[in-house]
Amino acid sequence: MRPPGDLTPYLLGASVWDDDRVRDAGIPIYDMPLVSVGGGLGSFTLLDVLRIQGAATASMRVVSSRDAPWQSWEYLTRVSQLPAGERIRSDAGARPDNIWGFPSYAVHEAWRDRSPRLLWQVLTEPILSDFFSPRAQTVFDTVRREADRISYWEMLVKGQVRMVRRRAGGGYFTVLNPPPGTAPTKRVAIRSKYVHLAVGYPGLKFLQDLQEFRETHNDYHRVVNAYEPHEHVYETLKSRPGVVVVRGAGIVASRVLQRLMDDRERHGLQTRIVHVFRTYVTGAHGPHPWMRRKGGDGWAYQAFTLPKSAFGGQLKAQFRKASPERRAALSKAVGGTTTPRLRRWQEQMRRGRSGGWYVPVQAVVDRVEPSPDGRLVSHVRGDDGGRARHVSDFIVDCTGLEADMPEHRVLADLLQHGGARRNGAGRLAVAPSFAVLGAESGDGVLYASGAAAAGNHFPAVDSFLGMQTAALDIAADLARRGFCRRLGPARSVRQWTRWATGRPV
């Protein structure tokens, strides 16, 4: 029998819901002008901007299964070898807790740590020094302070969102499962005029050959993904010498290599590293002198996930004006896996290559098999046709492939019932205001930001600065619709002063 307050077959099949049908199903309805689904940094950033633009806590809710907006990001950074004290890959001016980016994280850390060296670094970056990047802990601490300041916790509703459906007469129903024991019904619906989706990555995908190995041999110990907990790899290597195959050429590969090399130096280990590059970059590359990215030793070098101007300069402007075809071509030219060229990493790899314990190779892995002595054999094939075998104790997959969008339940439902459509990159097609195209409902609007909104007019949407840009654009649209106030110079200065002095918005 259907538990009370659950979805009925009618509701499951109908793309547009009547209030009566929801009520008849026994699902309690709560009214709220705006709901943000996700509860990560994307939701936090939007609520931060909306609070600064005068929206009341009583008119907004964040529905999330997490306790804090940085929780998911903290987990992913920690397991991918970025503990709280390490520096992330982000610009000094990209502060999720401060929409003005002033003072920058560099000034913040320099003041806190009484470190003029950090000021010198940010003044001379990237010419005389590496780009400044904040410590992960700095981000957690400052976001916590800002969350307190904007009364974020009052707006947080714990629950697992199941779907967002359009409502007959305008607006939406957001259906969630409250934590067990906290509500009399299995489901609860929030009826709102506006919905914001910031649900993050649909999920992680594993390399095909590694997934096959794990499933065939039920071995989740020796073949690991860098985005899942794999501390045992480093611990085992401390107890006996071993060989690690690292796959991938991005920031996470760099961090895993750094961890392996740091441990080697710190504990006097004998770890050998075979680094498999699918695409081995030998030097600067690009179509012409105005589009040439640095590279070498296998890597494509770039300070941030995209060229810096994609976050707010020339490339952003180009994307905004470009046709879908031109955007796809631009994405291809500036996209791809990259890592920053940090002096510390360069020095470590140089020592590893000269010592013969770090071996970078270009190859595609055909398959992975267990060896008779219980180790792993990677059968690889180079671009030159040469075949080889690499025997190792562990394989760390650092490729960070993202799962397809419909892997996420809410997004899949939105595509099936919500009128949303996919863009050329397979993500949600959105307007410049980040309103999801096709998902309008009367005078209600459904917005999306973060990873789900990639492949549209703004390439850097899945970044700190990108989420703030999206939040400001969404808030500007909501201000036009009368939900909040405009952010003119007077309000901006006033609100910045409140931020700087730690007073509530």
Place this chain on the structure above:
Amino acid sequence: MIPTLAGRLQTRVFVLATVGAVLTALIVPVLPGTAGPLAQTYRTAYLILLAVAVVGLGWELLYHLVMQFRWDKDWPTLFGLVTMVPEGLVMWFLLDGGLVPGVRGHVAASTFATMFVVVWLGQWLFLHGPMRVLSVTWRLRGGRLL
């Protein structure tokens, strides 16, 4: 900074017309090497400021071209500071050669250097702080104000 060409030009005009104008007003009475009535010094100072703005638009075109050779299409903080040297030198040669329209008589090197450095540092600091507070979107739109 990550300026677009339009952002560069608009920002240049805006900061010189605001921060530049205010700093000039403040610095003129204490400039070294000046002679004659204060009104005359003010007139000369604002003509120089205007010349810096006009010639600066040309400089911005050059910087935009140079920036194209950078993959990130960014303009490092340090560049914003050290470009003071070539711009200051060119402006001095123009001034010394009598090529700045409306400026009558000789301007002492110390007068020009003091004013130029103060205005330059002032606008550079302004762009890296208060400007971002006045307009949240300024830095997100390549420096465009319009």
